[in-house]
Amino acid sequence: MSETAQRETHGFQTEVGKLLHLVTHSLYSNKEIFLRELVSNAADAADKLRFKALSDNDLYENDGELRVRISADKDAGTLTISDNGIGMTRDQVIEHLGTIAKSGTSEFFNQLSGDESKDSQLIGQFGVGFYSAFIVADRVTVRSRAAGFGADAGVQWESAGEGDFTVEDINKTDRGTDIILHLRDEEKEFLDDWRLRQIVNKYSDHISIAVEMWKEEVPEQDGPDGEKIAAVPASWDKVNTAKALWTREKSDISDDEYGEFYRHISHDFEAPMTWSHNRVEGTHDYTSLLFIPKRAPFDMWNRESKHGLKLYVQRVFIMDDAEQFMPTYLRFVKGVLDSNDLPLNVSRELLQDSKVTDAMRKACTKRVLQMLEKLAKKDADKYQEFWKEFGNVLKEGPAEDAANKEKIAGLLRFASTENDTAEQTVALADYIERMKEGQDKIYYVVADSFNSAKSSPHLEVFRKKGVEVLLMSERVDEWLISHLNEFDGKQLVSVTRGALDLGDLEDDADKEAQKALEESSEGLVERIKTSLGEAVKEVRVTHRLTNSPACIVVDEHDMSSQMVKLMKAAGQPVPEQKFILEVNPEHDLVKQMDALQAEDTFAEWSQLLLDQATLAEQGTLDDPASFVARVNKLLLNQG
Numbered sequence: 001m002s003e004t005a006q007r008e009t010h011g012f013q014t015e016v017g018k019l020l021h022l023v024t025h026s027l028y029s030n031k032e033i034f035l036r037e038l039v040s041n042a043a044d045a046a047d048k049l050r051f052k053a054l055s056d057n058d059l060y061e062n063d064g065e066l067r068v069r070i071s072a073d074k075d076a077g078t079l080t081i082s083d084n085g086i087g088m089t090r091d092q093v094i095e096h097l098g099t100i101a102k103s104g105t106s107e108f109f110n111q112l113s114g115d116e117s118k119d120s121q122l123i124g125q126f127g128v129g130f131y132s133a134f135i136v137a138d139r140v141t142v143r144s145r146a147a148g149f150g151a152d153a154g155v156q157w158e159s160a161g162e163g164d165f166t167v168e169d170i171n172k173t174d175r176g177t178d179i180i181l182h183l184r185d186e187e188k189e190f191l192d193d194w195r196l197r198q199i200v201n202k203y204s205d206h207i208s209i210a211v212e213m214w215k216e217e218v219p220e221q222d223g224p225d226g227e228k229i230a231a232v233p234a235s236w237d238k239v240n241t242a243k244a245l246w247t248r249e250k251s252d253i254s255d256d257e258y259g260e261f262y263r264h265i266s267h268d269f270e271a272p273m274t275w276s277h278n279r280v281e282g283t284h285d286y287t288s289l290l291f292i293p294k295r296a297p298f299d300m301w302n303r304e305s306k307h308g309l310k311l312y313v314q315r316v317f318i319m320d321d322a323e324q325f326m327p328t329y330l331r332f333v334k335g336v337l338d339s340n341d342l343p344l345n346v347s348r349e350l351l352q353d354s355k356v357t358d359a360m361r362k363a364c365t366k367r368v369l370q371m372l373e374k375l376a377k378k379d380a381d382k383y384q385e386f387w388k389e390f391g392n393v394l395k396e397g398p399a400e401d402a403a404n405k406e407k408i409a410g411l412l413r414f415a416s417t418e419n420d421t422a423e424q425t426v427a428l429a430d431y432i433e434r435m436k437e438g439q440d441k442i443y444y445v446v447a448d449s450f451n452s453a454k455s456s457p458h459l460e461v462f463r464k465k466g467v468e469v470l471l472m473s474e475r476v477d478e479w480l481i482s483h484l485n486e487f488d489g490k491q492l493v494s495v496t497r498g499a500l501d502l503g504d505l506e507d508d509a510d511k512e513a514q515k516a517l518e519e520s521s522e523g524l525v526e527r528i529k530t531s532l533g534e535a536v537k538e539v540r541v542t543h544r545l546t547n548s549p550a551c552i553v554v555d556e557h558d559m560s561s562q563m564v565k566l567m568k569a570a571g572q573p574v575p576e577q578k579f580i581l582e583v584n585p586e587h588d589l590v591k592q593m594d595a596l597q598a599e600d601t602f603a604e605w606s607q608l609l610l611d612q613a614t615l616a617e618q619g620t621l622d623d624p625a626s627f628v629a630r631v632n633k634l635l636l637n638q639g
């Protein structure tokens, strides 16, 4: 086949075009990372070949020493990163170097603001990979030949990073991929041997294959005592440690090395928040290295997004995103698992029902929870940063992982009436420590927004007595709380549900007064009940209000109004909801109402009371126009 057969020009996918624009305009402050990204890809290509060769050893073509080589040509102004990994076919080149395969990519690009410094942060979370070549190059040539194909199956890809690229068939005898960067004039520093070695040491030391650079011959020399020191011939020289990082002793690995390794496996630009590295021997034999990122990935809430650990068996890479080892509520965890128990030919299906998988999943889950506990204990500020990014994911935990419910509950943070701010900083343990004498329950309210939780009339009696209430207003909170009934032996109780039981928080005098009020208000309650009829489940004298005239309460076993809203939003059928109306006979408005003679006016007032209470609780009414009309009518009557 001729050298330039089948030359075609293709346009980049729109998102690639946007990414390239950002890469060349925003990533200037840290140009050298392009080498890390390309070496990282080369190492991945070696991993993939090793995995495929497990079932087809011929793929090695008698060249099983996998490595990446970096060479600079000062005359041509080019830097070449060359690997003997899996390589790419023509179709793969077009697909992998012309499109972005990640789910949620177009949503991600829609989020970008146009502010280059902000966007460069986001782009770091997204990962630029191969396209980072264009930070320093104004033209990139890729020559590749996939393992298992003949030399004539080579392909050359070329682009100036502006809108399109060309592909053509070439002859390439050696397997793998060469990335040739035609450096911009101002980036010629990346041709310097010392500079390149420094970058490899900084970013790629942990890469498990050898990263080699050409070392010129060292001529024969005279030693200090006149003896001859033999010449060292020119050769490829290994510049990194080339040992899988997780197989090394913890004490020999620096934080920077862990950080770089994390960047390699996660494609994150930032350092991790914390990590845990463990070798386990005994019934099961494996090593895990688990990282908590600093920032949530752009696609954390995308259902199809990939997550999970990188799985190795006896140091051989098996698969990315092995989600079997992490529960969904810990989907933000990145890391590596290297098992000595699983067979090398393990597949996703085999992992699904394997006892070894189960045991490792349990242990890894525990490790992550311990790591978070430790972080919370040692560095509360850092834990708070973690909570801001991942708290809402962790809140899925109690529903998903009953076995670790208590541990997860200990890691949760809430807003509360203690400081009345929306910041979620209160741990259940803090709450318990502050509990009043005689208090044996943890009280909470769930509402649509922080403000409506904070101003809920149901809190009045708690505020009066100085009893703390947790304020919940995230979408996931109702789901969380329906799976979390107690913590540390203390029941979690909604302040908007059922009869209020303050237990020993009330003294005998309180109880007597309440009873007396209930008795003296029997007539009033009966009258309201009659006028509201079927609109309510029950009417009773409140226990919880001090400043408001009335509130609505959900019956003990009925669905909460938040849950009803969630289910309605999800298109699920929900039963008609009726509330209990609690009235405060000591409120002036209710007193005034009690004194009304005309039954029809009294009925209007009762309806108004119910509407008000519903509005305060739910933020909406079924028939707001009638409510407004009723208010106006009653206001005019007052006049």
Ligand SMILES: Nc1ncnc2c1ncn2[C@@H]1O[C@H](COP(=O)(O)OP(=O)(O)OP(=O)(O)O)[C@@H](O)[C@H]1O
Residues within 6 Å of the ligand: 041, 042, 045, 083, 085, 086, 087, 088, 096, 097, 126, 127, 128, 129, 130, 131, 177, 266, 267
């Ligand atoms: N040296 C290489 N050898 C073989 N395939 C490669 C090589 N470099 C890139 N690829 C292919 O191109 C794809 C895209 O690479 P790119 O670096 O853009 O993304 P990535 O590595 O998948 O993820 P990220 O963008 O997060 O770094 C890779 O997934 C891989 O299939």
